[in-house]
Amino acid sequence: MISNALLAICILVSAAVLAEATAAYKPTDLFLINCGSTSDTTDSQSQTWTSDQKQLLTSNLENVSLSSDATYQEDVPQVPYMTARIFPSNVNYSFPVSPGWKYLRLYFYPTRYESGFDAASSFFSVTVNGFTLLKNFSADLTVKASKSKSLIKEFIVPVNNTLNLTFTPSPSSLAFVNGIEIVSMPDRFYSKGGFDNMITNVGSTIDFKIDNTTALETVHRINVGGQMVDEVRDTGMLRRWLPDDDVILSENSGIKPDVPGVKINYTEETPPYVAPEDVYKTYRMMGNVNNPEINLNFNLRWLFKVDAGFLYLVRLHFCETVPDVNGPGQRIFTIFLENQTAMLDMDVIAMSGGSRIPIYLDFSVYVGSESGPRPDLRLDLHPYTDVNPMYYDAILNGVEILKLNGSDGSLAGSQPNPLVSSVQTPNHVKTSIRKGDSHVLVITLAVVGSSIVLAAVLVAVIALLCKKKKKKDFPLHTTRSNPTDSCSPLTAFLCRRFSIFEIKYATNDFDEKLIIGAGGFGSVFGSVYKGRIDGGTTLVAVKRLGISSKQGAKEFKTELEMLSKLRHVHLVSLIGYCYEENEMVLVYEYMPRGTLKDHLYKRNKAVDPPLSWKRRLEICIGAARALQYLHTGAKHPIIHRDIKTTNILLDENYVAKVSDFGLSKVGPTSESQTHVSTVVKGTFGYLDPEYYRRQVLTVKSDVYSFGVVLFEVLCCRLINIENVPQEQSDLIRWVKSNYIGGTLDQIIDPDLAVDITLISLEKFCEIAVRCIQDRGTERPQMNDVVWGLEFTLQLHEAAQKNNEEGTMMDAEDLFSNTDDNCGPVVGEEPKAL
Template sequence: MGLPPASSAGTVTVDIFSSAMILLVLCMSHALAAGAGAAYVPTDSILLNSGSTEDAADADGRTWLGDQTKNKNSFLSSGESRISTAAQQDPSLPSPVPYMTARIFTEAATFEFPVSAKTQHFLRLHFYPATYDGLDPACSFFDVTVAGGGITLLRNFSAYANAEALTQAYLIREFYLPPAAATGGTLRLTFTPSAARNGSFAFVNGIEVLSAPDVYGGAASLVGFSGEDVAVGGSSLQTMFRLNVGGQFLPPGNDTGLGRTWYDDSPYIFGAAVGITYPAADNVTIRFPSTAAKMAAPVDVYGSARSMGPDPQVNLNTNLTWVFQVDAGFTYLVRLHFCELQMSKLNQRVFDVYVNNQTATAGADVIGWAAAPAVPTFQDYTVYVAGGPGAAELWVVLHPSAASKPEYLDAVLNGLEVLKMNDSAGNLAGLNLRPSEYSDAEKQQEKEEEQFASSGTSSGMLKGAAGGAAALGLVCAICFAAYSRKRRRAVMGGVGSSGGWLPLYGSSTTTSRSTISGKSTASSHLSSLAVSLSRHFSLAEIRQATNNFNEKLVIGVGGFGKVYRGVVDGGTKVAIKRSNPSSEQGVNEFQTEIEMLSKLRHRHLVSLIGYCEEDEEMILVYDYMARGTLREHLYQSSSGGGGEAAPLPWRQRLEICIGAARGLHYLHTGAKYPIIHRDVKTTNILLDERWVAKVSDFGLSKTGPSSLDQTHVSTVVKGSFGYLDPEYFRRQQLTDKSDVYSFGVVLFEVLCARPALNPSLSREQVSLADWALLCKRKGKLDDIIDPALRGKISAECLAKFAATAEKCLSDHGLDRPAMGDVLWNLEFALQLQEAADAGAAPPLPPPGPAAGEHAYAHRQADSIAGSEMSEDSTDGVNPVFSQLINPKGR
């Protein structure tokens, strides 16, 4: 009773950590597009860029009207206000328009939009809670109401608090308003600062008003009351979640003309039963039954699906479950989108649908609903979520219907929407979100950013796109990025109230939490493989190894906690990283580090010896790296004075870079699936007593694409200022080329012996990547290399090394080399230097790696568990990339 062969539908197994999230995605095949039809053209289309003095286009090419055009307060009919520009631009904004300008209200003010009186409208409000005219965004609380029908959209709303809890720099609130909201052909929208808070103010950055067809009209089944329906038409709705189940992120331009955004569903899946996702086969054409049906969801939503998988026994014992945080005390419209892409007959795949532990539909058969395969359909349910003010959960569960005796025991879903319905008083407003506990990786970055802001140390998140340091501005902009980071915390759950529909993206975790004496503590859910490959130290052993955590043995401090030098087993030197016991940091990093490093063994990866998880302590034990970080030997010794060690010679720097490249190349290609480090920087390249480079700190690492059909994984952006791939930051689509970009910064850092970011320099020099690229293009690279290296690098070697670094920093990931190619070029650069040192003619470049040799083919050769190597083993890379000319060990 398994499913049809996977090849019939291009089935792809999906890892729970995989989530496609931001910006443009490739369209489905032309066969799918044949069923798409023409897009809806709204009769009313107003995009207002509040506070702007001129019209401007956003990143999607849509034109926004400046509401100060021709010195007129366009659409603002009453109330005093002023316009302002945000003090800083957060680099995660999708576009400056409409977020960088705002209209500020210190008293009630009303917009009047002339619209069609007999149609529905989408209303979208855009908020960027930055500093305007010195006003603290944390002091902004306000109401937003619509006069028609007495609708309250937001009450005592704080964009700042919600953005902080949702880990977003900006917010979008989307509402679907009935015709009654526009009385007399005018939609009146009023912003009122909260009277209960002194000094409060209201603001808005952008307003969208678009007419829409009757997408959510009619009636919906009332869950728990068989045969009873709830009228949805005429209600005001707020979009809470809109998901392309089993598919990729779809931006507004990929919708049907309604400007809706569809997110990936995987962050909301509960448990390990994530099922499989698959696209429609090439010979399948999506056929909409009517013009109205085309407006329900774009063809791309119906062209992919998530099912439970081919194993009937597993399916019978599990559910396909999505969990959402919502506001209690409201009724919700839950719309499930279906399109059968695999089955062709009735009773082949039949399943039950549950909403909040109540049967919504028993014996659901998509073919029966749609009357044919590849025909879209949807089912609407309403459910009341009880409880007092605050957060609640809404569950959607699918389970095979064994009672129907179908041919295949499976369930399937293509799309899912959750919309809040107004209550009897016309209210849609929920409580503001509360910032919840966030991951240690986020806290580590926040702490490093604060240190960077005060000391100039380069740590944290993003510098911006190549050539974009000027856009970031001077130190204030860099410090603001650290400030903004505090608002972008991963909150996969535990917030006070949902209130909004921007997804709570973040790395899923199997770590559960309990509370002991009021303090949260994590219990280990490490895999059996991780446990078997990692030694468990008792806390007593750790205390003995560190002389009870003697401060004199501290060799480093990070966001996770302090790192101690220690001795175990009667003489083995180790580095012991202890999570700060007074905080709740480190759960995600602790788990990821053990899971990753317990499976990886390579000469150029730092080795994890074991861990300790006892009495609320989280401790990791590593091989001791006697010479510390690469960064220490670039900055603290480059001057050569004051009793410091001599600067690292160029050849040694090259060999360190080659070692680090080998470690990263192994991560990308030596395992079954690629592993993306996500935090490549000179502080995460450690050196042992023999100066062998080892890549360390896998707390942010992520498993990469699991098949040839996937080009990336999508995830919240994590990394460090100055090193982070700008394309990854813009799109939130992570690939191994993101590590390549970071490594390119490392290469220039090694060459120039200066931090990746230095706010004390002039504006164009703040970012090393931007400054080095500019100097190289102007032919002035010699001016910025480490003075200790001048005259000691052969021209041929420098040209090859700099060209390699430059290629790594290409704006687009597709233009960057694979790490195998980077390694190949660095080894050739070393050969060029050796030839120059020996007075020989430069060698000719050997043939490069065979096309495709270092991509997915390598991954198929070795599983993670089977790729262990001892310290004395070979480097674990294909020989074509190593010892290119001289067959001697390095």
């Protein structure tokens, strides 16, 4: 009897423990606000939504807003979409919450409302606690680019004690919102990384982290191979997981296995709230079990539409449930993001520890603007065969893609292009036509036909006007005609136009005390001011050049065009511009560490210690990657033409960013071209001698200039100096002679004497000397330079480690895996097909 009682107790305890292990997450804070409603309401899933009249607004609702019901209901739930709060001016919601990260979801139904408000004409901005979530946003355009009639925008924001949500209508417009949802989430849910507490920085060796000064936007949350998982079936955070039919390259790609009776075994590293069981039970695999070699000819590929110019956190979910795959080494595959290897040999069983155990991995990847304002973020999976796995296959269960705010605290992206099929006739209008009002149909067709003819005439007139306008020296506008005109045609991809009032306010009317340097507009110089924008929350660098004599206008235009279309982690980010009242101003992200030249020559050693050899190598690698991107990352190569230590800036973490594109030129635009013929411009001492002699400009001209920078980094001395022996007056000649003579240790910066390792010094000089060859054909490509510098850093770290451990490794050992070029021989990197 006692034994039976003990057995029963054990069973109950085990059940309780199991229930606790798989329990849904219970949020500390949960707000469901039905905006514009006069009382609490319940939605179709039995969730209670509260009216926003219960003192959630800091101002009196009647004075600053109005509520209205939607005119008709078209494929949207009653709650919260059929009522809206409409704002003619700034209005702030204030929510008292506990400290931590919160999901913030905004609900929009862009339709016509009984008050006469038409949401199709609504443009507005939304901010929360200093972050810009939406800017000049159109819910109507966004909905028309999708397949639904309503819209949910989900953000993840860090909050201390109060969440302040502000709606700001654009000029001549109104703002609106239908619903607001706030849900707390587990501590460091996204900032800590995947189940292994890591975030892999794809395409970079720099550590990536997310701190509590970062906001995110959920761009995609996908249940791969499965059906939609709604908010109620989620794990307590009310997330929505959509099927991958719209993002998989082909709906027929791979197979979706059906394994009945699967029970997911959550772990401490992957607790139940990470993703619901429905996500881990379903997935896509490549299939072709009988002919696995077929899988080597294609990839599993997904294309996710995103905003250009942002960093993204990509979270991938995996779980093996097929009985045939139950041990490590059986199914191994490579993960590619943006055509870059994110993980070479992904083995789900080996990482998770067994079958039906879920895991998730986090990656960070930057998406540039080469493909336009709304490019695709590309995810590929391909079998990895080097270790002879049992199956040539790959799997994926779920994907989350989250956008990180830029340096200006903004998550706002570009407006999407509406789908033609999404512009549909409302149901009540369709019914009217179906009732036999043929005369109405005839009139409608006549009106539509006339409208098309009139539109064609208008397009022709506008085209002629634009053609004439392009003939002007500087086609930048200074007035805004409507809420959608957020930037000029010149900066149609990424830009922000500031008024001269905003610029003067940011710089205290160009206070000379705020000057932090002289910035170049190519060959024309101006002043750079330290400024503050967005109410003083964002530090910026403001580069100013007056245009009373029109001098520098061409360089200003060039830099604006270049940086509006280019985005890279090692290029200084352009935030915006101002062209008013004879002022030409560019606004950049603020680089607190100044220029590389400052650290080499102008530092106060008592306050600012010299750069270590490792840090100098990292700075050189960053600048080299920027040039590599310019030369190979865009549609046509871009030649910077003014690479020097002054134009390499350092952020607070000493990450190098190349600046000043006033002299940049687009390189050869066809395979038949090898160079660009142009007048010589640049900085004396850094100029490619071949370019100087023949006026023939190529990407190898940048390589030469970069080689000079490498010499400066090594020796910490100017290119030309006086009052020294003649053989030392010219830096390039001096380094080359010592390199040939084997006396490199006598020319390095004295501050590096203890820090530098001989083997890395030799490799570094080998790269630098190759860069400054007189003939461009003898210089390496920037791809080779990047590889060589990265390998130099590896050699330095390996040598340092051996020194610390008291072991010996000679040069032959260290170079055993290298070839005669700059980089190590690691075999051809797997590429997405």
